[in-house]
Amino acid sequence: MARKTLAGLALLTVAGVALAGCSGSSTGEASGDGNTIDGEVSGDVKVVTWRTDLVEDGTFDGWIAEFNKKYPDVNVTVEGITDYAGEMLTRMSTNNFGDVIGIPAIQPDQYEQFLEPLGQTADFEDTYRFLPAASYDGTQYGIAWGGNANGIVYNKKVWEAAGLSTLPTSEQEWLDDLQAIKDNTDAIPMYTNYKDGWPLTQSFGNLGAISNDPDANMTLAHDEAPWTEGTDMYAIDSLTYDTVAAGLTEDDPLTTNWEQSKVDLGTGKIATMPLGSWAISQMQAAAEDNGASADDIGYMAFPANVGGTQYAVIGGDYNLAVSKFSKSKAAAWAWIQWVVADSGYTEDQGMISPLLDKELPTNLQDFSDAGVQLLEINPAPSGSESLLADTANDSQVDLYGPIYRQKLIDIARGAADGDKDSYFAELNSAWGASVQKLAG
Secondary structure, eight states: OOOOOOOOOOGGGGGGGOOTTOOOOOOOOSSSSSSSTSSSSEEEEEEEOOOHHHHHHTTHHHHHHHHHHOTTEEEEEEEEETHHHHHHHHHHSSSOOEEEOOOOOGGGGHHHHHHHOEGGGTEEEEEEEEGGGGGGTTOOOOEEEEHHHHHEEEEEHHHHTTTOSSSSHHHHHHHHHHHHHHHSSSEEEEETTTTTOOGGGGGGGTTTTTTTTTTHHHHHHHHOOSHHHHHHHHHHHHHHHHHHHOOBSSSSSGGGHHHHHHHHHHTEEEEEEEETTTHHHHHHHHHHTTTTGGGGGEEEOSOBBTTTEHHHHEEEEEEEEETTTOOHHHHHHHHHHHHHHSOOHHHHOOOOBBBTTTTOOGGGGGHHHTEEEEEEEEOOOOTTTTTHHHHHHHHHHOSSSSHHHHHHHHHHOOOOOOOHHHHHHHHHHHHHHHHHHHHH
16 A cells, blocks of 8 residues: 655644534543543554555554553554545544544644543653644644655666766756756656645645745745745745656656556656655665665755755654544553554654654665755644645645646646746735735
8 A cells, every 4th residue: 555644744634624523522521430541551442544554564463462562451453544534534523433543634623622632732842753733722632653854755876877976956956967867867857646646745845945944834824925936835836847847757647656656766767756755665665676775765855955055844744643532542542652662663664753862764864964954844823723724725725635736737748728927826816815814
């Protein structure tokens, strides 16, 4: 199963989709029967996950066996869902959606309706990274299972075969490098994964890196014309448009294939794909499974710089949370803490641990070598937690989806009317009207 996480920012947790028929009956008060996160660690715990691959290959079975050595009175079962993002929203219209879940696209102000509060966010800040996405009004509702950096996966052997010895730090250098790859190798310079759609959203994870703006989400939420030269959104979407327009992507985007693309990048048939760092381990595995080397896979920052320094946004993956309706809240919370600290998941996947005292994964060594600085986006001010998502919904610019990005590619390849300037003006018009309406 494809690992379809929105990288780096855990975008699904802030997309803010309203749930129809949501139950709001829970008061959040303790039931009096000891069923709190501080209660007895025992009972049945159902973990619902998007990582169907780790269910199928026995990884979860191994984790459960180790967990039970510490907590023998807990019976853990796991269900993997292929269309996790969509199906979980449907399930959460009932009270029966598992004991441990990755928080899907619900509004932050809905957390208390569905999720058990874990404590005050301030009490977690000395232990964990990536807290804001699962925090609301000072209360923490989830802990990231791992974290990602945002940037571009690339094949080092292709880079070398094209005669390239340095990585790009601007769009023009990027276009020049990809042209060299097209001229000197048989590799596709950049693969869009247009058909699957969701990979196109990965580039949005670079918001803030271009301008070194830790408040990039709020900057975007208040900007009436964010597709204007000099902004992060302009740089992110221009890179896609200009790369396609220059003929530096696959010939027919309508026939792209995500699973095959992993093999092709791993074996050097594709040079680059904009994806979160979660993808590195998958590309490495694909390389090794097909006679290439995991060492061929590299990771670069988005080709932009501020005063000569490149930045990369880091953020949490899905946040693990305890259902407010769980009958084994202490056991569910114990599972989350154990998985985060002791399962070895982040080490195996090459992800950033949410624990502050753990080092960065070795597969981000390219960042260290290039002097890339890591940037974590600040939480929204109180009362503005859903402003960006609300603006996206009101403007009908699917900031967290592929539709407007697919149209961008269609225009760039001549399959739709318009050009970059006209389409960016269209986006600015729709977005700007909603900013005036919602942000004042």
